[in-house]
Amino acid sequence: MAPRTDEESRWFWEACARQEFVLQHCVACGVIRFHPRTLCPACLSAETAFVRASGRGEVYTFTVTWQNQSPAWRERLPYVLAWVQLEEGPLVLSNVVDCKPEAVCIGLKVEVVFEDAGEGLAVPRFKPFEGA
Amino acid sequence: MSILAEAGLRGRAAIVGLGELAPTKKPEGRTPLELISEAAMAAIADAGLTRGDIDGLVVCPAMMQYSMLWPSIVAEHLGLSLSYMEFVDLGGATACGMVARAAAAIATRRATTVLCVSGDTWDPQGMYLKPPPLLFPLRDFTVPYGAAGANADYAMAARLHMHRYGTTSRQLAKIAADQRKSAQENPLALFYGHPLSIDDVLASPMVCDPLHKLEIVLPCCGAEAAVLTASDRTQDLPHPPAYVLGFGEALDPDPFQREDFLTTPTVESARRAFGMAGLGPRDVTLAEIYDCYTSAVLIELEDAGFCHKGEGGPFVEAHDLTFGGDFPLNTNGGMLSFGQPGLGGGMTLVLEGARQVMGRAGPRQVRRNDVAFVHGNGGTFTEECSLILSRER
Numbered sequence: 001m002a003p004r005t006d007e008e009s010r011w012f013w014e015a016c017a018r019q020e021f022v023l024q025h026c027v028a029c030g031v032i033r034f035h036p037r038t039l040c041p042a043c044l045s046a047e048t049a050f051v052r053a054s055g056r057g058e059v060y061t062f063t064v065t066w067q068n069q070s071p072a073w074r075e076r077l078p079y080v081l082a083w084v085q086l087e088e089g090p091l092v093l094s095n096v097v098d099c100k101p102e103a104v105c106i107g108l109k110v111e112v113v114f115e116d117a118g119e120g121l122a123v124p125r126f127k128p129f130e131g132a
Numbered sequence: 133m134s135i136l137a138e139a140g141l142r143g144r145a146a147i148v149g150l151g152e153l154a155p156t157k158k159p160e161g162r163t164p165l166e167l168i169s170e171a172a173m174a175a176i177a178d179a180g181l182t183r184g185d186i187d188g189l190v191v192c193p194a195m196m197q198y199s200m201l202w203p204s205i206v207a208e209h210l211g212l213s214l215s216y217m218e219f220v221d222l223g224g225a226t227a228c229g230m231v232a233r234a235a236a237a238i239a240t241r242r243a244t245t246v247l248c249v250s251g252d253t254w255d256p257q258g259m260y261l262k263p264p265p266l267l268f269p270l271r272d273f274t275v276p277y278g279a280a281g282a283n284a285d286y287a288m289a290a291r292l293h294m295h296r297y298g299t300t301s302r303q304l305a306k307i308a309a310d311q312r313k314s315a316q317e318n319p320l321a322l323f324y325g326h327p328l329s330i331d332d333v334l335a336s337p338m339v340c341d342p343l344h345k346l347e348i349v350l351p352c353c354g355a356e357a358a359v360l361t362a363s364d365r366t367q368d369l370p371h372p373p374a375y376v377l378g379f380g381e382a383l384d385p386d387p388f389q390r391e392d393f394l395t396t397p398t399v400e401s402a403r404r405a406f407g408m409a410g411l412g413p414r415d416v417t418l419a420e421i422y423d424c425y426t427s428a429v430l431i432e433l434e435d436a437g438f439c440h441k442g443e444g445g446p447f448v449e450a451h452d453l454t455f456g457g458d459f460p461l462n463t464n465g466g467m468l469s470f471g472q473p474g475l476g477g478g479m480t481l482v483l484e485g486a487r488q489v490m491g492r493a494g495p496r497q498v499r500r501n502d503v504a505f506v507h508g509n510g511g512t513f514t515e516e517c518s519l520i521l522s523r524e525r
Contacts, residue, residue, distance in 0.1 A: 060388075061291050063284050064340070067345075083388055123276045
């Protein structure tokens with residue numbers, strides 16, 4: 001299922017299709033922000049640099065979803081939703097994949113993987129970090 | 133004295149009429165507007181008033197009948213002529229926010245008697261066919277991960293609370309079980325006649341780990357209304373008033389980019405409401421706290437000041453939360469037992485707080501009904517609104 005995009009966010013999902021997790025960095029005040037938007041929520045500056053994130057982080061909190069009636073998700077049950085704290089600071093919601101749900105815990109080190117969503121877009125998910 | 137208390141808003145308005153429909157699991161061929169009108173007329177009659185006495189109207193979104201111009205649509209349906217109208221859209225904090233605005237409008241003489249009414253025909257199955265109009269950037273970054281509802285965020289709050297403070301599923305389940313005991317004295321509740329033990333809650337299917345099915349509110353159909361009037365106009369009315377001594381709001385729009393996910397704007401909304409009232413958590417004799425999930429109740433109890441951060445688990449374990457207990461909480465069963473008729477879900481808690489303070493709760497009347505703390509929580513601990521209702525000014 002392709003994400004809904006608009007003018008402020010489409011570039012993010014397109015970067016994911018190039019295997020890049022890109023964050024916005026406010027040139028005026030230095031805050032790294034997520035989710036994408038034109039103006040920095042801290043200082044409202046529009047002067048923005050784009051930085052490629054390492055794609056690594058750790059699980060801040062998570063839940064294993066056992067019930068979801070939506071057709072797109074029913075077949076993936078049970079699946080893990082997690083807020084991942086990126087090395088660069090921001091928290092992002094995503095899934096932890098490529099492992100059993102019971103292997104996920106708060107503090108688990110994870111790294112990004114990209115799942116093709118069609119239409120030139122991809123969705124970032126995370127898997128347990130296997131080391132350099 | 134707080135700025136809000138100095139503004140002269142304390143105790144200037146009172147809830148004097150209540151209207152509440154029995155919730156249903158299906159719309160049964162009825163529209164939100166129809167339900168809203170029925171609850172509104174019941175509340176006006178309960179206040180001993182007629183439509184002509186109402187000069188203010190506060191409404192909120194009916195998700196299943198979403199429209200622009202909603203205040204005038206509702207007013208037209210009810211045949212009202214108004215000097216004040218308002219539309220409140222604060223998620224689960226909406227009902228408390230509606231009463232706060234009505235009280236402020238009365239205190240500032242924009243209206244003398246205000247009708248607050250909410251209602252909807254939420255149907256858990258139907259919502260998949262006709263989802264509410266939710267189009268905003270933050271949501272675009274949750275849907276692709278299968279987090280379309282609020283279940284996941286409140287589950288993750290519970291998970292983090294357990295990890296950090298040792299809170300247990302048993303402690304969370306006790307909230308649902310105690311509320312269900314109180315619901316056995318509320319014939320309107322969807323789960324009237326269905327008692328529930330802690331073990332029953334824990335045996336219900338896991339939805340979003342660690343939240344079980346019976347820790348999650350059931351959306352339903354229904355409508356709720358409250359009539360407020362100026363405190364100096366209550367003496368000839370049929371019921372004793374529930375004075376609005378204080379109200380406070382706070383917003384922190386992105387729960388995950390704030391310093392700590394588990395410390396919510398309830399800290400500020402409660403502080404403001406207590407500040408206006410000139411009271412504190414120790415003065416409260418009953419609480420009606422937004423219970424979309426058991427984890428929401430636990431965290432709101434902490435942030436409102438009833439116990440320290442992290443002690444919510446031992447707090448709910450140590451207290452009897454039923455209407456006859458030492459900390460009466462969600463005494464009509466709460467939304468977990470009553471049902472959540474759209475944004476009217478929060479209004480059922482407001483009505484119960486007022487009902488208890490008025491001494492009109494019948495078989496589930498609490499012994500000490502001096503001061504009720506009523507709280508609404510919207511989004512994922514983002515919009516918060518607190519009310520202090522009191523038997524005396």
